[in-house]
Amino acid sequence: MPCRSHPPGKELAPAEAHAGGDMPIIGAHVTGGIKGGVARALEIQAQALQIFVGSPQSWRPPNPSPAEVERFRASVAEHGLGPVFVHALYLVNLAAQKADVYEKSVEALANQLSWVDAVGAQGLIFHPGSAGTGSLEEARERVVLALEQVLDSYPGESKLLLETCAGQGATIGRRFADLAGILAALSFDARLGICVDTCHVFNAGYDLTTPEGLEAMVQELDDTVGLDRLCAIHANDSKTPLGAQVDRHENIGQGKIGEAAFARMLQHPAFADQPFILEVPGYDGAGPDLRNVQTLRRLAEPS
């Protein structure tokens, strides 16, 4: 099932209608979660939003009240925002060698997926994990088994979205083929997809700063995972150079990727109607802000 940003029949919000329907959607990770996320999105003029449900640093299952969840859904609808994504807690590591971390990760992912449905989000974005001191092959096998458990116990249709990694340490998902291998081992379950993080792939060695590099990346993505599995783009510039294998986000245009590369991505047919979601430090250090949103909007306009 292809990943669509607009469910068929959904009425276009003014911002989307203005964009003409085949422009990328500019969004952001917003602080405040279910309680304050919508207000923050409106403040910075983000169309799509990504939130944490609960604390990203705690295993404790989140516990928002039904009224809070209802208010969130109602205000997303009222303001014509979306798509909405939930980002899983950072503690999740489906490749963990320690049995207790592995089990908690499976449980947490299943729990977060239930919140994706509750808040009306399109998918749950998560980092597949890190192999630790073990082999990457065994680690990938653990990720597959973990996802199998989560999918087997999940009756819904929301997406589980594996995010590309920067290649730091023994993290899983530095090449698209790694993620495709995981999807293939799960028979390409319709609920699986991926999220490409521009800072991560650049650090993992994909040179998306040149037209040829971008084309090669798009081609490789399509040949492995398949473009129809791409559900979101994390739009982040990078403090570190190509192939550095570290994960340090920078404001759009202030890092090593640069404005020209973002303009090419935003205007690339392969990414038309993809949500571009900022996870940048922001100009005042408080995360994605209006200035970064406006920068992406400007770069999305054909010049």
Ligand SMILES: [Zn+2]
């Ligand atoms: Zn990201």
Ligand SMILES: [Zn+2]
């Ligand atoms: Zn990152």
